[in-house]
Amino acid sequence: MYCNQCEQTSKGIACTVTGVCGKKPEVAALQDVLLFALKELSMYADQARQEGILDPEVNHFTVEALFSTLTNVNFDPQRFLDMVTKCVSLRENLKTKLSSSPNPLLAKNPTVAFAATLPELIKQGEEIGFLVDQKGDADLRSLQELLIYGLKGVAAYAHHALILGKENDNIYAFIHSSLAKIGNPELDLNDWLELVMQCGEINLAAMELLDAANTETFGHPVPTEVPLGHKAGKCILVSGHDLKDLKDLLEATQNSGINIYTHGEMLPAHGYPELKKYPHLYGNYGTAWQNQKKEFVDFPGPILMTTNCIQEPQENYRDNIFTAGPVGWPGIKHAPHGDFAEVIAKAKAMPGFSNDEDKGSVMVGFARNSVMGVADQIIAAVKSGDLKHIFLVGGCDGAKPGRNYFTEFVEKTPDNTAVLTLGCGKYRFYDKQLGTIGDIPRLLDIGQCNDAYSAIQIAVALSQAFECGVNDLPLSMVLSWYEQKAVSILLTLLYLGIKDIRLGPSLPAFVSPNVLDVLVKNFDLKPISTVEQDLTTILA
Structure with a gap:
């Protein structure tokens, strides 16, 4: 077992005995097999697409199967056996549709005969191991893992949108072409870095698609x-x-x-x-x-x-x-x-609740339409000096120590600042009473990580209103991460050129020192330090 895809990974390196999330070694092996099978399916899907052959069943299966390998999603061995079996069936069906002359990539990678029983498939997964060679060049491995985890996040958003009837073949195409390239020795660091940035771009399209699916189906959120x-x-x-x-x-x-x-x-x-x-x-x-x-x-x-x-x-x-x-x-x-x-x-x-109980309340529904509905008040408050800074404090929550940083950060933000939040990281402070600036609440809940598109659109709209770039706004992002959807969102922010993001409570174990150095130099990405130091630096 080797799993380092979440923030909570054992000893900050990888889970090698059993998952901190509860994932057993046999499930880790089955997920490795499924990823390998998805790579093979993607190679044929990529070739089919080049020949003008589109298979909706392959597209839909790919995002659901990839989504199932995210942290805390599917722990059922039988379900993974069923998915590998279906993956092979879809692969073989695509084979019959392709031209008789396979491209060089397919010729160099003969398909694997996957086992048909759980014990055999688990053993096969243990032999295959993780999709990226753990003994290879550390930086090449790091970028490929960053790409895989970003793709998992993209698949999750694409699957959410698909359930509501929205899809975009460009998303499927990128997932297939990217998975097909994993392990390709002909690609260098620049190639992988470019693919990682493209993953951020395609995730923006996936989040936009999901936003449209949600708002067209359920309406725009209201406070x-x-x-x-x-x-x-x-x-x-x-x-x-x-x-x-x-x-x-x-x-x-x-x-x-x-x-x-x-x-x-x-x-x-x-x-x-x-x-x-x-x-x-x-x-x-x-x-x-x-x-x-x-x-x-x-x-x-x-x-x-x-x-x-x-x-x-x-x-x-x-x-x-x-x-x-x-x-x-x-x-x-x-x-x-x-x-x-x-x-x-x-x-x-079951008995249900026996009595009424009042535990107070919280406000939700400050998505982009609601926030931009009071944009004139926000702009006026900034220009008058009543609103000095806006913090976006959001992301994932988790059990690992260090996340109290985000509670303390919000509690210590000055009264002339506002806090936008999204994701379950808000549970660290969602019920804090921060007061208002004029008629605007200081704490605005944009939604869940699925609603990150709203946060991006709010930033873009404010930058247009102030006639400046997003990086010139009095806006700072302090993000917590846990799983792979947070990785895809981070890649989107980097693709958009957003700089000076603070990330915590710890940096991803799969990012090598050299790759981190590139992100720091190009985007000024930095780990959180102390609340006092970070607030002083941001507000200086």
């Missing part, structure tokens, strides 16, 4: 107050990012007496008009993903995990939890998209 308590009655808790699953569940539970609560990444759902119109979408329960083991046990209804961020279910709530979409855990019941009959039956059988 909304979300209760943190609960009310008496039957209940279901929904976590993850899949707004369509939430919508389907809301429709299925209308007039049933069951209240729906969000958790973790699902909190921003309350701001979407087509979701908030359901009166039984009541409030938010719990905090970020890493706290679910201690929070889920007290929830008196079933829990539905959509898209990602599942932890090993504990015995005291194991019978109450369900997965959907790409999410999987061995032995946990899986609900097909839109079919939540078993979840609803479980809610009716």
Whole structure:
């Protein structure tokens, strides 16, 4: 086992015995096999596309399978065996459609016969190992790993958009062509660096596509107050990012007496008009993903995990939890998209909340339309000196020590500054009462990491209003990362030329010293230090 794709990786290097996330060595081996199979499929898909052959099933499978290898998504060995089997079937089907003269890349890389049983496939995965040679040149390896993890983030966003009927073949084409190149000895450092930057570009297209899918389906988010308590009655808790699953569940539970609560990444759902119109979408329960083991046990209804961020279910709530979409855990019941009959039956059988409880509330829904609706007030506040600086403090949350930095940072921002936030990193400070500047709240929740496109558009709009570049704005980004969607967002910010980003709580283990040096010199990317030092430097 060798896995270094998340911020929490063992000893800051790699997980080699078992995953800090709970991933077992056999699942790591199966994910390695799936990545290898996806690379082979991508080689044929890339060639097919050059011959004018497009296969929607291949495109859709690629992003879902790649998404399933993200941190905290799928831990079910049987599901990986099924995906490898399907990957081989799609590969062989593409072979029959190609011209009889394969290109040199296909000729040099004969396909592998993958095992048909779990024990054999696990053993094969252990022999194949990670897609990038760990004994090769450290900088070449670093850039290839950075590309792979960026592609995983792109695949996640493309999959979210696809569920809502939005797709873009340029995204599929880049994923296939990039995976096909992994391990190609003919590419040098400049080639890999260029591909990494292109990944940031294509991720911008994926985020724009997802933004269009969400806003066209559910409307543009509006400022909304979300209760943190609960009310008496039957209940279901929904976590993850899949707004369509939430919508389907809301429709299925209308007039049933069951209240729906969000958790973790699902909190921003309350701001979407087509979701908030359901009166039984009541409030938010719990905090970020890493706290679910201690929070889920007290929830008196079933829990539905959509898209990602599942932890090993504990015995005291194991019978109450369900997965959907790409999410999987061995032995946990899986609900097909839109079919939540078993979840609803479980809610009716469980006690629900026995009383009302008021725990206060938080505001969500400050996406780009809402923020730009008060742009004239923001601009006036900056010009008058009432608003000196804007901080974007967001990203992923996690259990590793050091993340209290982000809480302290927000708490210590001066009263004449504003804080934009997105991602589950906001759970470190989302309920802080920072006051207002005029009529504008100092803390503005843009949404989830899926809503990073909104943050980018806000920055671009402000730079246009002030007739300057984004890097000349009184705007600083202080980001926390955990998994691969955060990697793809960082690559997008670098592609856009945004500089002076502070990243923490630690830098990625897969970035070599030389690659980091390039990022520092070209983009002034820097690790977080202390709150006092960083605030002093930024505001100087």
